[in-house]
Amino acid sequence: MSVDWNERYTTGDTPWEKGEHHPGLPFLLAAHLGVVEKATRVLVPGCGFGYDADLIGELTSSEIFGLDIAEEAIRKARERSLRDKTTWGVGDLFDWKGKYDLVFEHTCFCAIPIDRRQDYVSVMASLIPLGGHLLGIFFLNPDHEGEEGPPFGITMEKLRDLFGSEFELVWSEPPAKTFSSREGEGRELCMLWQKKATDFVAHN
Numbered sequence: 782m783s784v785d786w787n788e789r790y791t792t793g794d795t796p797w798e799k800g801e802h803h804p805g806l807p808f809l810l811a812a813h814l815g816v817v818e819k820a821t822r823v824l825v826p827g828c829g830f831g832y833d834a835d836l837i838g839e840l841t842s843s844e845i846f847g848l849d850i851a852e853e854a855i856r857k858a859r860e861r862s863l864r865d866k867t868t869w870g871v872g873d874l875f876d877w878k879g880k881y882d883l884v885f886e887h888t889c890f891c892a893i894p895i896d897r898r899q900d901y902v903s904v905m906a907s908l909i910p911l912g913g914h915l916l917g918i919f920f921l922n923p924d925h926e927g928e929e930g931p932p933f934g935i936t937m938e939k940l941r942d943l944f945g946s947e948f949e950l951v952w953s954e955p956p957a958k959t960f961s962s963r964e965g966e967g968r969e970l971c972m973l974w975q976k977k978a979t980d981f982v983a984h985n
């Protein structure tokens with residue numbers, strides 16, 4: 782059954798919403814400051830109320846785009862955020878166009894139905910130019926793999942296989958800090974992926 786994300790926000794059925802950015806995000810951004818500072822355009826898909834997007838914007842002079850399919854989430858992000866350099870947009874990431882040196886992912890991938898995971902990887906590959914990066918705090922919740930979601934669980938191995946077709950894994954580690962509700966080994970993984978040149982067959 783597909784999720785009506787806007788209704789989840791309008792009825793307040795948003796257990797993922799913590800009223801703050803991910804606690805591990807400052808450490809993650811500090812560890813990869815070179816990548817973050819170099820990016821001129823950053824996309825945060827499934828940004829919700831936009832706390833993560835705001836923190837990235839505070840640490841860089843990059844243009845930040847917060848995107849969400851739920852109108853209510855974006856309405857709240859616009860109302861709440863004090864940053865006038867962030868652009869907030871309502872839209873489906875699967876239809877999104879443009880180029881972003883950096884995409885920041887946090888609990889968007891786990892919200893995507895399992896049969897659209899490959900589409901998620903393909904759309905990221907189309908949005909990120911060669912050499913650009915996808916930085917994410919992936920919610921794995923592997924004990925719930927294959928169970929009804931969202932969130933839809935996934936193992937680290939499956940993540941590597943999926944994204945590895947289009948991206949090179951540069952670095953991965955569990956977050957330095959997390960929400961108390963997500964504590965527990967192997968439930969989240971930070972990953973930095975770099976878009977690689979796709980193989981092609983030369984025809985004479």
Ligand SMILES: C[S@@+](CC[C@H](N)C(=O)[O-])C[C@H]1O[C@@H](n2cnc3c(N)ncnc32)[C@H](O)[C@@H]1O
Pocket residue numbers: 786787797798799826827828829830848849850851854872873874875887888889892893
């Ligand atoms: C679990 S929530 C996480 C929100 C936010 N990242 C956070 O951590 O608070 C998943 C978010 O993805 C958004 N979303 C789901 N499918 C989407 C799609 N196809 N395009 C854009 N946003 C989507 C939902 O509206 C929701 O805000």
